[in-house]
Amino acid sequence: MTKKDRLIYLPLGGAGEIGMNCYVFGYGPEGAERLIVVDLGVTFPNMDETPGVDLIMPDITWLAENSSRVEAIFITHAHEDHVGALGHLWPRIKAPVYARPFTAAIATLKMEEQGQPLDVIRVVKPRPEVVQAGPFRVQFVPVSHSIPESASLVIDTPAGRIVHSADFKLDGTPVVGEPFDPEEWHRIAKEGKGVKVLTCDSTNVFSPHPGRSEASLAKPLSELIAAQRGMVVATTFASNIARLKTLAEAGRDAGRSICLLGRAMKRMITAAVETGILTDFPPIIQPEEAVDVPRQSLMLIVTGSQGERRAASAQLARGKYLGLEMKEGDTFLFSSKTIPGNERDVIRVMNAYSEMGVDVIDDRGGLYHVSGHANRPDLEAVHELLRPKILLPMHGEHRHLREHCQIGLAKGISAELAVNGTMVDLTGDEPDVVEYVEAGRTYLDGSVLIGAMDGVVRDRIRMALNGHVLVTVILDEDDQPLGEAWVETMGLAERARSGAPVAEAVERELNEFLDSAGDRVLKDDDKVEEAIRKIVRQVAVEEIGKKPEVTVVTSRLVAE
Numbered sequence: 001m002t003k004k005d006r007l008i009y010l011p012l013g014g015a016g017e018i019g020m021n022c023y024v025f026g027y028g029p030e031g032a033e034r035l036i037v038v039d040l041g042v043t044f045p046n047m048d049e050t051p052g053v054d055l056i057m058p059d060i061t062w063l064a065e066n067s068s069r070v071e072a073i074f075i076t077h078a079h080e081d082h083v084g085a086l087g088h089l090w091p092r093i094k095a096p097v098y099a100r101p102f103t104a105a106i107a108t109l110k111m112e113e114q115g116q117p118l119d120v121i122r123v124v125k126p127r128p129e130v131v132q133a134g135p136f137r138v139q140f141v142p143v144s145h146s147i148p149e150s151a152s153l154v155i156d157t158p159a160g161r162i163v164h165s166a167d168f169k170l171d172g173t174p175v176v177g178e179p180f181d182p183e184e185w186h187r188i189a190k191e192g193k194g195v196k197v198l199t200c201d202s203t204n205v206f207s208p209h210p211g212r213s214e215a216s217l218a219k220p221l222s223e224l225i226a227a228q229r230g231m232v233v234a235t236t237f238a239s240n241i242a243r244l245k246t247l248a249e250a251g252r253d254a255g256r257s258i259c260l261l262g263r264a265m266k267r268m269i270t271a272a273v274e275t276g277i278l279t280d281f282p283p284i285i286q287p288e289e290a291v292d293v294p295r296q297s298l299m300l301i302v303t304g305s306q307g308e309r310r311a312a313s314a315q316l317a318r319g320k321y322l323g324l325e326m327k328e329g330d331t332f333l334f335s336s337k338t339i340p341g342n343e344r345d346v347i348r349v350m351n352a353y354s355e356m357g358v359d360v361i362d363d364r365g366g367l368y369h370v371s372g373h374a375n376r377p378d379l380e381a382v383h384e385l386l387r388p389k390i391l392l393p394m395h396g397e398h399r400h401l402r403e404h405c406q407i408g409l410a411k412g413i414s415a416e417l418a419v420n421g422t423m424v425d426l427t428g429d430e431p432d433v434v435e436y437v438e439a440g441r442t443y444l445d446g447s448v449l450i451g452a453m454d455g456v457v458r459d460r461i462r463m464a465l466n467g468h469v470l471v472t473v474i475l476d477e478d479d480q481p482l483g484e485a486w487v488e489t490m491g492l493a494e495r496a497r498s499g500a501p502v503a504e505a506v507e508r509e510l511n512e513f514l515d516s517a518g519d520r521v522l523k524d525d526d527k528v529e530e531a532i533r534k535i536v537r538q539v540a541v542e543e544i545g546k547k548p549e550v551t552v553v554t555s556r557l558v559a560e
C-alpha cells in the first residue's frame with residue numbers, strides 16, 4: 001500500500017536557542033518526503049562551555065543521511081546565524097542554494113572560503129518570482145531587519161501555504177533596503193486558501209512595546225556626534241549597512257572625515273555596493289590618510305561591537321592600531337546591543353577606554369540603537385495579518401518559543417513548541433509531533449568538524465579545570481622498573497603549601513609503589529596505569545588540593 005503524502009517541519013537549529021538556524025520542510029510519502037532546507041547558520045563558542053572551539057553549527061546527520069531527498073537550500077539573509085555554516089555543511093547536502101543578490105554575495109564568500117563550488121548559488125528576485133523545488137513553490141518576500149535584503153519565504157505545498165518569517169521587524173523606514181509592506185502580507189494571507197502555517201521569529205517576544213524604526217536614530221546620533229570635541233569612534237554590527245550609513249552621515253554632517261576599520265565591515269560594504277543596495281554612502285578615507293586628520297574632524301566606524309578580541313574596537317582599546325590611537329577627550333559609541341554572553345568582553349573594552357580618559361557611550365536604553373526583530377505587539381500584528389491556522393515559533397530560546405506559543409493559543413491559533421529535532425506533521429488542521437530526530441551541535445575545532453558529544457571538548461575542559469600530569473615509567477624484560485618514574489605537571493601549582501615541589505612528592509610515592517608492586521601488577525599495563533593514576537591523584541589532592549588528569553606512558557624493553 002502506498003503511504004499517504006504528508007507535510008513535515010523539522011528544526012535542526014535555532015529552535016531552543018538564538019543562533020545556528022536550520023529548518024527543514026518536507027512533503028511526500030512518509031519517510032520519503034522531498035525536502036527543502038531553510039538557512040545553515042552558526043553560533044559562537046564561549047570559554048565556559050566550548051573553550052578553544054572556533055564555530056558551532058547544527059548537527060545535520062539526519063539531513064546528510066537523506067541528502068538525496070533535498071531539493072534546495074534557501075538562505076533568508078546574510079547574518080552569520082543563517083549563512084555562516086553554508087561552506088562547512090554544503091558538501092554533506094549538495095543541493096542548489098537560493099538567495100537574494102546581497103545574501104548570495106555573502107553566501108558565495110562562505111562557499112569560497114571552504115573551497116566549495118560557487119555555481120550552485122542561484123540569485124532569486126522577490127515575489128512574484130517562484131523557485132520550484134520538487135513539490136515546493138518558494139517565493140522570497142522582502143522584510144525589514146538589521147541587514148539588507150532579509151526575506152520571509154512563502155512556501156506553497158500541495159498541503160497548503162507556509163509562511164516562514166525569517167528574521168524581521170515591522171519597519172516602514174529602514175534607511176537601506178525595503179520597508180515592511182503590510183499590503184503585500186495582506187495579499188499573501190488572502191491568496192488561495194490563505195496561510196496554513198506560520199513559522200515565526202520569537203527573539204523579541206518579551207519586548208512589550210512596538211519596535212522603533214531605524215530612521216528614528218538619525219537625529220539623536222547626529223546630535224550626539226555634533227556635540228563631541230575629540231575624535232569619535234563608533235561601532236555596530238558590520239552587517240548593519242543601514243546603521244553604518246546613518247552613522248557615517250551623522251559624522252559627515254558634523255564635518256568629520258569617515259574612516260572604516262575592520263575586515264568584516266569592508267567586506268559588507270563592498271558586497272552592498274557591488275549588489276547595488278548601497279548607492280550613496282558618504283565618502284570614506286583610508287587609515288593612512290586618517291592619521292593626518294585633526295581629531296575633531298575625524299570619525300572612525302569600527303568592528304567589534306561585542307568586544308571581540310581581534311576586532312578593531314579591542315585593538316584600539318589596547319593602544320595604537322594602524323597608526324590611530326584613542327586619547328583623553330575622545331568618544332567611543334556602542335551603537336549596538338550586547339548579545340547575552342558577551343557582556344564581559346564588552347565591559348573589558350569599555351574599561352580599557354575608560355582608563356584612557358575616553359568617554360564611552362552605550363546605546364542608552366535604545367536612544368542609539370534599535371533592534372532588528374519584531375517585538376511582541378509586532379508579532380501579534382503579523383498573526384492578525386496572516387491569520388495562520390498553525391503557529392510554530394522559532395528563532396528563540398525555549399522560554400521565547402513557549403511565550404510565543406501562548407500568544408498564539410490565546411488567539412485560538414494552534415501553536416506547537418517544537419524544539420530542535422522535533423518532527424511535526426502539518427498535514428491536518430492540528431500540528432502533530434511524529435518523531436524525534438537526533439539534533440545536537442557540530443563544532444569546528446581548528447580545521448576539523450567534530451560532534452559536541454565526541455568528548456574532545458569535555459576532555460579539554462577537564463584538563464583546563466584540573467590540570468594535567470604526565471608520568472613515564474620504563475619496565476625491563478623481566479617486568480621490573482628500570483630507573484625511576486618521571487613526572488611532569490602542566491597547569492598545576494609547582495609547589496605545595498609546605499613549599500615542597502609537587503612533582504618530586506609524586507615521584508617519591510610512585511617509586512615506592514614500583515619497588516613494592518608484585519609481578520602480577522607489573523606485567524599488566526592496565527593495572528600499572530590504573531595504580532599510578534590513583535597514586536598521582538591521591539598525592540595531588542594531599543599536596544595541592546587538586547585532582548588532575550593523568551596520562552601514564554609505560555614503556556617496556558623487549559628481549560631480543
Ligand SMILES: [Zn+2]
Pocket residue numbers: 077079082145167
Ligand atoms: Zn538576522
